[in-house]
Amino acid sequence: MKQLIKLRVNGIDEELYAEPWWTLSYVLREELDFIGTKQGCEGGHCGACTVLIDGKAVMSCIYLAMKARGKDIMTIEGLEGENGALHPLQEAFIEHFAVQCGYCTPGMIMTAKAMLGENPNPTEEEVRAGLSGNLCRCTGYTKIVEAILSSAEKKGN
Amino acid sequence: MRFDYLAPPTIKEAISLLSKYDGKAKVIAGGTDLMNLIRTKMIKPEYVVDIGHVPGLDYVKYDDKGALSIGALTTIRTLEMSAQVKERHPVICQAAAQLGSMAIRNVGTIGGNLCHASPAADTAPSLIALGARLKIVGPAGERAVALENFFTGPGQTALQRGEMVVEIQAPSMPPHTRGVYLKHSIRGAADLAIVGVAVIATSNGGCCRNVRIVLGAVAPTPMRARNAEEALEGKEIDDALIEKAAQAAADESRPITDVRGSADYRKEMVKVFTRWAIRGVIPKEEAVNETTHIIQRGEK
Numbered sequence A: 001m002k003q004l005i006k007l008r009v010n011g012i013d014e015e016l017y018a019e020p021w022w023t024l025s026y027v028l029r030e031e032l033d034f035i036g037t038k039q040g041c042e043g044g045h046c047g048a049c050t051v052l053i054d055g056k057a058v059m060s061c062i063y064l065a066m067k068a069r070g071k072d073i074m075t076i077e078g079l080e081g082e083n084g085a086l087h088p089l090q091e092a093f094i095e096h097f098a099v100q101c102g103y104c105t106p107g108m109i110m111t112a113k114a115m116l117g118e119n120p121n122p123t124e125e126e127v128r129a130g131l132s133g134n135l136c137r138c139t140g141y142t143k144i145v146e147a148i149l150s151s152a153e154k155k156g157n
Numbered sequence B: 001m002r003f004d005y006l007a008p009p010t011i012k013e014a015i016s017l018l019s020k021y022d023g024k025a026k027v028i029a030g031g032t033d034l035m036n037l038i039r040t041k042m043i044k045p046e047y048v049v050d051i052g053h054v055p056g057l058d059y060v061k062y063d064d065k066g067a068l069s070i071g072a073l074t075t076i077r078t079l080e081m082s083a084q085v086k087e088r089h090p091v092i093c094q095a096a097a098q099l100g101s102m103a104i105r106n107v108g109t110i111g112g113n114l115c116h117a118s119p120a121a122d123t124a125p126s127l128i129a130l131g132a133r134l135k136i137v138g139p140a141g142e143r144a145v146a147l148e149n150f151f152t153g154p155g156q157t158a159l160q161r162g163e164m165v166v167e168i169q170a171p172s173m174p175p176h177t178r179g180v181y182l183k184h185s186i187r188g189a190a191d192l193a194i195v196g197v198a199v200i201a202t203s204n205g206g207c208c209r210n211v212r213i214v215l216g217a218v219a220p221t222p223m224r225a226r227n228a229e230e231a232l233e234g235k236e237i238d239d240a241l242i243e244k245a246a247q248a249a250a251d252e253s254r255p256i257t258d259v260r261g262s263a264d265y266r267k268e269m270v271k272v273f274t275r276w277a278i279r280g281v282i283p284k285e286e287a288v289n290e291t292t293h294i295i296q297r298g299e300k
């Protein structure tokens, strides 16, 4: 039976009736239209569905929506730079050609955001370790790593 | 997937639901394992009992004797990052850091990793080597089980009807005791182990004592390599002895062939990784710690 759940997505309180077995990625995409969050493997392996819950990176495809009640969720749609511009991470991904087909990009950027939130000045090795749960079939990762490192550097300036 | 979702607010209520719906209900902690089991139709529970709303199961505590207690709902990420654990039981942090990606560690719990009972569970070998015990609560009250005796087969544990794990306990590490956990996998931490090896030993340069060698992913459950332990116990360690112990570990391992590696390959890797792990716990071989550092980062 559907139950009323309340959660906060990108700063806005949302209420909906959800089946107990719905995953967070399903609710975000199908019920709330945040289709920036992608689904790839649906098993926690590829990272395409990464969102932030209370600031922490989470694979939303294996996270039960019921568990997200009352939590603060951020998807790629919630990222913003100053005055409505793109977020510095998004800028860096464009600048460094870190996007090809783009399917992994929202997950990559959300993971990067969580990573830089904890460690604003990571080494290349730390960035690569931080991205180990996110697969990209196109770029070969180098450009993604460069984009994240450059975004981290710029913030430091 | 279809199930009813129950969120008991206390341990007592969780246990009564688990007893009432015995065989039909499954506990969910982080859900990183359970959601996959349900999604792939390996199991079809009618009820999912979320213990995430039970307060007071998420903690890392030391008593004045240096013994460690970890609440079952403590995430792998919390263990990895705990400054206290890093100082007093660094091998636990080392193992936690190698479990899954950051997003998995943020959600996956220590209780879930152990109760899922994968032969490859990354926190199991070092905790068994430390002599960890589990505090289990059920309809008949509370009991303690040595982690070594907790696993009864792949996905099988000593948990009885209505029972759940509430705490993981590990004694303090005596002076001059060191531990190493090495994981061999394809995608680094983000992938399950082909072989996992934990070695713990006490030695201040002379003889080696209290040697524990525990292997993951090479038997139906995590297993102690007793012959390998015996090869080193009470002896002053040299290269020949390390080889003997590594070979013994490979011989007593009982791996299967699966997508991650053949049984023969796994046995070879048990030898290699046991050798490296033993070197990592011997104080005079500082240089070898560098090797372990490299191994962990997959730069073989």
Ligand SMILES: Cc1cc2nc3c(=O)[nH]c(=O)nc-3n(C[C@H](O)[C@H](O)[C@H](O)COP(=O)(O)OP(=O)(O)OC[C@H]3O[C@@H](n4cnc5c(N)ncnc54)[C@H](O)[C@@H]3O)c2cc1C
Residues within 6 Å of the ligand: A043, A044, A045, A062, B026, B027, B028, B029, B030, B031, B032, B033, B034, B035, B036, B051, B072, B073, B076, B098, B099, B100, B101, B104, B107, B108, B109, B110, B111, B112, B113, B114, B115, B116, B120, B121, B122, B123, B159, B163, B164, B165, B166, B189, B190, B191, B192, B193
């Ligand atoms: C992409 C991916 C990568 C992974 N990589 C690794 C890895 O490298 N190494 C590794 O070891 N694991 C790995 N895992 C497995 C998993 O993330 C861990 O085992 C995690 O610690 C499980 O914790 P959880 O809280 O999510 O468990 P859940 O899924 O909530 O529960 C797991 C099982 O334990 C039972 N359970 C949970 N808590 C209790 C309790 N307190 N008492 C009784 N029963 C309980 C549940 O009923 C269920 O059967 C990976 C998983 C994914 C999806």
Ligand code: FES
Residues within 6 Å of the ligand: A038, A039, A040, A041, A042, A043, A044, A045, A046, A047, A048, A049, A050, A059, A060, A061, A062
């Ligand atoms: S879709 Fe969630 S990790 Fe692949």
Ligand code: FES
Residues within 6 Å of the ligand: A098, A099, A100, A101, A102, A103, A104, A105, A135, A136, A137, A138, A139
């Ligand atoms: S850009 Fe295509 S998967 Fe990464």
